[in-house]
Amino acid sequence: MNGTNIDSLLRKIAQGDNKAFETLYIRTSRGVYAFLYGYFHSHADTEDAMQTVYLKVKTGIGSYRAGTNGRAWLLQIAKNHALNELAKRKNTVSIDETDIPVRESFDEGFTSELRKILTEEEYQIVTLHVLWRYKHREIAEMLSYPTGTVTSKYKRAIEKLKARFKEE
Amino acid sequence: MSAWKKRWKRDLDMRVPDLREDIKNASIPETEEKLTVWQRFCAWLERYKRRVVACVASGVAVIVGLCVTLPHLKNDTSITPSVTASGSVVALQINPEVLFSVDGDGMVTAVASGNADADVILSDETRLNSMKGVPVYEATAIFTDYAAKLGFLELTAKPAVRVLTHEGKTTWNEEVKNGLESYFKTKGVYGVVVDECLRYTEFCEATGLPASQKAEEIVSGVRALQTLYTKRVAEDKSGEELKTLYGEFVAVEEFGAILDIMEALGMDVTALRELLILPTTIVEYGKKIDAYLVQQFADLEKKHNKAYKEVRAEISDNEYAAHLQSIVEEYGSISAYWASLQK
Structure with a gap:
């Protein structure tokens, strides 16, 4: 999933191409799902959120500026939706994201296990790098960290995963 | 790719839901052109500024290199262009x-x-x-x-x-x-x-x-x-050749029999019966092939839906390795097994 491909699909969607929208879903749904799961920790909530996020992509396509960063635009919609949903649960407006409660997860499966092993930041960095193919430098800009911090967090995450899943 | 990355992607592929029909079918609102040409150029430049700078620097280096080396290459017939396989x-x-x-x-x-x-x-x-x-x-x-x-x-x-x-x-x-x-x-x-x-x-x-x-x-x-x-092999074919080709791909008789059954079941096959008429022009051929392929996909998907959707337990690495071993023991090699299936 590189930015150019997503930008090209979003431009087509903006011109009314519904097939491009379906292609966008096929290409990006895995990455969006993993991204949202980092916020919800629940497959049920993530599945619901997926439908809403892509509906917002379609209905809000007018706000996308062609030639800019399609990946970032899509992820911003997903992030905003996740934070709004979690804030509704708390029923207060919270600026600090770490205050927002997350439902305890009884989920099984690899994604859930991954999320439990890694910290929130590590999971987010691994998702952006592995699934969205962002470079460490780009992730650092997105998360307002130094590049070295992203690299070391990523390395620590990989070590944890290798140790847990006993890779050579 | 690491095993954990593969497992993660597999897990995600299983989890990702199908897009709801109402969302698939929702209409896309009309949009206006948001940016002027200059604004779009600036957005493009901002996004790709590193590559632009790298390209300009490379271009300057190439020009300087050529200015230095070309005079020496004028009568040198031993230089051949390099060919790189990038794909x-x-x-x-x-x-x-x-x-x-x-x-x-x-x-x-x-x-x-x-x-x-x-x-x-x-x-x-x-x-x-x-x-x-x-x-x-x-x-x-x-x-x-x-x-x-x-x-x-x-x-x-x-x-x-x-x-x-x-x-x-x-x-x-x-x-x-x-x-x-x-x-x-x-x-x-x-x-x-x-x-x-x-x-x-x-x-x-x-x-x-x-x-x-x-x-x-x-x-x-x-x-x-x-x-x-089916369209590639139809290029440059005459009208009669197109008819023959179409008849081979569509298997008109069998398809006709299927349409008779569908009609007996109360389905409207009027449009599909058009596909039984052999095309004589490449345009007609292309349209009929397109329509036939849509029908084929729908038929095959319906026919094999149950078998495809059947839930099977995931196979472990050890079980899979044992299966490959049994194939090799019986056929001599995996390639020999493939060859046996082609007969």
Whole structure:
């Protein structure tokens, strides 16, 4: 999933191409799902959120500026939706994201296990790098960290995963 | 790719829900052009400024280099242009057969049917585009899944697929093989992957491509191909030849019999009966083939839906290894097993 491909699909969607929208879903749904799961920790909530996020992509396509960063635009919609949903649960407006409660997860499966092993930041960095193919430098800009911090967090995450899943 | 990354992607593929029909069908609001040309240029420049700077610096370096070296090369006939193979072609044979043109990073840039059966899968733009711009090991798994959905791959038997790559700087057979084996294990199917890396001429012969000794020619050849086999072979054909071709692909008699059954069941087949009339022009041929392929996909999907949707337990690495071992013991090799299935 590189930015150019997503930008090209979003431009087509903006011109009314519904097939491009379906292609966008096929290409990006895995990455969006993993991204949202980092916020919800629940497959049920993530599945619901997926439908809403892509509906917002379609209905809000007018706000996308062609030639800019399609990946970032899509992820911003997903992030905003996740934070709004979690804030509704708390029923207060919270600026600090770490205050927002997350439902305890009884989920099984690899994604859930991954999320439990890694910290929130590590999971987010691994998702952006592995699934969205962002470079460490780009992730650092997105998360307002130094590049070295992203690299070391990523390395620590990989070590944890290798140790847990006993890779050579 | 690391095992945990594969497991993660497999888990995500299982979890990701289908897009709801109401969202699929929701209309897209009309949008106005938001940016002026200058604003779009600025946005493009901002996004790609590093590459632009790198390109300008490279260009200056090239010009300086040429100014220094060209005077010395004027009468030197021993210099030949360098040829670099930046891409390759991967062929997947199930039946159906399909060709993937792949760039230097292993990303699919073009897809073309290797035979008429592949047209049923590749005839739809959404399906076709889902296999472009993705790593070749993903694209081959997507295609194989469609083949399973349409009954080309018998999930209850012990199916085999063959992956062919050609010699060159980079071959992707290892990644593709691992991707397909992961697919089979996840689906609970005792499928087998034969992978062969062939010399250029052998590869062209095995895939039906024009003979060539150069990777660039093979790659550009596939990129230039008309995607659908049934349309590719119809190019430059006369009216009578088109009728013959169409009759071979559509199997008019059998299709007519199917339409009779559908009509007896109360379905309106008026539009489909048009497909029984043989085309005489290339335009007519193209339209009828398109309509026939849509019908074929729907028929095959419906027919094999139950078998495809059946839940099978995932196969462990040990179980899969034991299965491969039993194949080798019985047939001598995986390739021999593939050959036995082609008879």
